[in-house]
């Protein structure tokens with residue numbers, strides 16, 4: 001699951017449950033030891049539901065937050081459960097990317113004051129934390145902005161890539177959650193194809209123009225994915241140029257697409273070896289030569305250096 005999909009999920013959950021009071025929370029006792037902490041959130045109001053990268057964050061009115069991460073498959077579903085409660089018109093219309101069917105392994109059921117009910121199924125990671133310490137948690141503290149954040153300008157994107165991941169390959173930099181959070185391997189491959197950049201290219205070998213081009217591709221893809229997600233479709237349904245297409249001809253030049261672990265990010269990269277050539281990279285044991293001239297060194301004790 002990609003960041004924009006979690007974004008769409010948070011948007012829909014927020015429309016259904018944001019600012020609602022929680023009547024009750026049910027947790028299967030055999031599934032979680034944290035159920036006391038979770039149940040503690042019943043009787044409280046849901047202040048905000050939003051996303052950061054792939055993290056789905058819930059803030060409650062008593063200063064407690066949930067941070068939920070789709071480590072394995074998860075499913076969010078919405079139902080009406082209480083026949084006595086007045087039914088809010090249209091509450092169950094248009095709920096994608098939530099479903100109406102509860103998954104096979106229900107984990108958490110949140111009954112809302114309006115009679116609606118949200119169920120989380122599957123095996124996500126769930127942290128219950130004081131809201132004030134949320135961003136001090138090791139998993140969240142170094143998280144970069146998401147693609148849809150308005151302050152992520154071209155300049156800030158390029159600066160983050162070069163400063164935070166300057167010694168890495170472009171593949172590693174894109175997948176680095178501290179640079180920008182929530183970009184998937186699939187989006188990475190399509191970004192690099194759009195920019196004509198080899199997955200193992202060093203950041204120093206990529207100029208500003210191409211650095212901006214790949215951000216434009218990522219943004220456009222993120223917007224499309226978020227909208228598709230709200231209509232019930234996923235990343236797999238989106239057209240792609242290279243991802244998961246090893247052996248097929250490239251749409252630009254007809255060369256067969258390759259899949260290799262060449263990005264050194266531990267993930268496979270699909271790319272066109274003709275459109276995405278590796279630039280000549282003078283490298284000694286993986287260390288980039290210093291591009292900028294070194295500053296002058298002040299002579300010690302004002303004795304001129306010879």
Ligand SMILES: [Zn+2]
Nearest residue numbers: 250253272275
């Ligand atoms: Zn090609």
